[in-house]
Amino acid sequence: MTVTVLLFASYADAVGRSSFELDVETGATVKDVVEKVRAMSGHDRLPRALMVAVNERYASRDSEVRAGDEVALIPPVAGG
């Protein structure tokens, strides 16, 4: 199944793009998605520990993702 990975700010700069489609196994968790992204060429510049939102809500590492989900890798926020 396919999910959409979104990257922002310093993370988008680190890998040179802000979104892409990723194939993952059915039943994959947030942690699986992050590990698969970091295993891609050049993507190990992303930190191992990062925050993730699935469909615009913060998600824990063990949450399962579903086909078509929007999985966003969230750098430390700095609004204000």
Add this chain to the structure above:
Amino acid sequence: MYSAIVDSRIDVSALLARVASDSNGAAVLFIGTVRDVNDGRTVTGIEYSAYRSMAERELASIIAEAAERTGSTHIAAEHRLGELRTGECSVAVVAAHPHRGLAFEGARYVVEELKRRVPIWKREQYIDGTREWVRATSSDVRLADGPTIGVLADAGERK
């Protein structure tokens, strides 16, 4: 209750008008502005960007939480995106209540949670022409080394 992510100048008078009511004895207005120095470096401006749809959703959630905590729905906030110069207003929060204590508490809650949870980032521009992403300003969202993912999930589930 009102919240928005905007691309142009924040009108704080209009924001105050949104929470005006004869039942309120107090209104607190917080304004965040672009400072000219950070960590000893001269800052000329800040570029704000966001995960816009999530930022709108998260800010609206925070406003609703503040209303529940204070018992007043007279709370409003705007955060601006784009390139801002020093001295310009990047964020404004207003909270009104019959009594001042809960007006202060409501405004404080929105500001602190916004800085902790709303997916907005800033890149500072320095007088020497360089630019850098600003690190998190709240210590509790800095992540320790290790594969901790989704540390904010607990905060989200508290809603």
